[in-house]
Amino acid sequence: MHDHRAIAKVMDLFHFEEHSPGMVFWHPMGLRVFRQIEEFMRQVYHSHGFEEVRSPVALSRSLWEKSGHWGKFGNNMFVVGSMQQDNSVEGEGQSADSVAVNLNYALKPMSCPAHIAIYQAQKRSYREIPMRLMEFGIVHRNEPSGSLSGCMRLRQFVQDDAHIFCREADLLDEIGNFLNMVKELYAAFGYHKFGIKIALRPEQRMGSDELWDKAEAVLINACEELGYAYELSPGEGSFYSPKIEVSLEDRLGRSWQCGTIQVDFNFPQIFELSFVNQEGKLEQPVMLHQAVLGSMERWIGILLENQGALPLWLAPVQVAVATISDKSADWAEAVFARLKGMGIRAELHADDATISKKIRELSGRKMPLIAIVGEREAAKGSVNLRRLGVSVQEEIAFAQLEEELSCLGNNLSAVC
Ligand SMILES: [Zn+2]
Structure with missing residues (x-):
């Protein structure tokens, strides 16, 4: 496409x-x-x-x-x-319909x-x-x-x-x-x-x-x-x-x-x-x-x-946080809140749809980063990161993601 x-x-x-x-x-x-x-x-x-x-x-x-x-x-x-009726061009008693359009x-x-x-x-x-x-x-x-x-x-x-x-x-x-x-x-x-x-x-x-x-x-x-x-x-x-x-x-x-x-x-x-x-x-x-x-x-x-898509600094939503199940909802919410706090344009997908469905939909929208959060990630304070166009996911500590994104936040420069 x-x-x-x-x-x-x-x-x-x-x-x-x-x-x-x-x-x-x-x-x-x-x-x-x-x-x-x-x-x-x-x-x-x-x-x-x-x-x-x-x-x-x-x-x-x-x-x-x-x-x-x-x-x-x-x-x-x-x-x-x-x-509009305009007295300067229209005689008394004339209706607006009879007034020529003024191309002014x-x-x-x-x-x-x-x-x-x-x-x-x-x-x-x-x-x-x-x-x-x-x-x-x-x-x-x-x-x-x-x-x-x-x-x-x-x-x-x-x-x-x-x-x-x-x-x-x-x-x-x-x-x-x-x-x-x-x-x-x-x-x-x-x-x-x-x-x-x-x-x-x-x-x-x-x-x-x-x-x-x-x-x-x-x-x-x-x-x-x-x-x-x-x-x-x-x-x-x-x-x-x-x-x-x-x-x-x-x-x-x-x-x-x-x-x-x-x-x-x-x-x-x-x-x-x-x-x-x-x-x-x-x-x-x-x-x-x-x-x-x-x-x-x-x-x-x-x-x-x-x-074919938009670079990270311009994407309308930069990171989507997606849960694997309810059990990781608290950690997903914490990740989402911290990203928003940094000025990152983020979305939270914590509904009960399957993770593969969420990934399919988000990839279809050309989401630059999807942070997948399951029980394992919740326990370790990490996220499983999926980058647009890259099929392999990588598990990284949330602090590392924060560091990677720290120059985006309110900083408008694309060079980071
Ligand atoms: Zn000019």
Whole structure:
């Protein structure tokens, strides 16, 4: 079983419905996984100088027109109509039915204009620059139904959507910071190899060729100077900037874009962004758009397909304690309580089903560790440990299990 949807079904993580194509219904166990990744990301982003923000999902048409999304990305956006009576558009005595739908909002396909609004809500000083904002942004993109493919291509997803407002002189450091985050985060999930492409100006674009020359040169120089091998991908940049694209391969060798960073001189001009520099004069920042994992859902899909299950630090339940009979119930409860006390996500299976039935069910759910407890283990203060994918059980002292798991508990790092 390799398809992430099939794995998600046996693990009870999420499902899809016909009435909401391209959108995920997260189940309790799946949301645990999602939250665990989110919390880990939050820590990594914070340690790299980012502050988390949250912005609305629906933003006005006028803002999207100004950012250029309405004209250049409009076919991919979900436009929101209002059927409510609105005196500004509706004559007296007209019923709501006779009022044309007002298409005044669009669901954000990315968070850039919202983060620009946060930047512009205050007068900015050089002391705040580089300003690094990040959001777990809920974004919507109206992908054609034929291209939808489980978590790999969705119409609604959450991306780690970050924007940096900095000086031109900061660009190399900021791109280096991004590539370090990519290395650190991908390694935590077991990926030590990733591809880098530099996507250059597309045919449909905004801004002068001079700015595009400059932005493309910055990305190429950064990869050269920082020693990253890259391929050029002409015509594949977004309409406002070129970008570095970081991709991972799935088990079929298909390449999926995950991380990205984009150097953008255009939005700062259009939105007239500024900060007061050290000389007391107004200066225009450069904007970087970045996502390290990209779509969280796609990330989880690739992880499930590549690993066939979830690593111990991400598993919704890490250890299941299963009794052989009633006689070992007290020891099983003590083991369960101690694991919970350590912050381990544990479950207790002390019902009277046979141990082979319990093991079959728990293995079917891809439980990473099953701690089997019988009279013998109760007498010795041990457990019989069954690891996912390993057919031989090993009896170990409970203290040894505690030690093995001690780095998991509340510690989110995968590297233990
Ligand atoms: Zn952006």
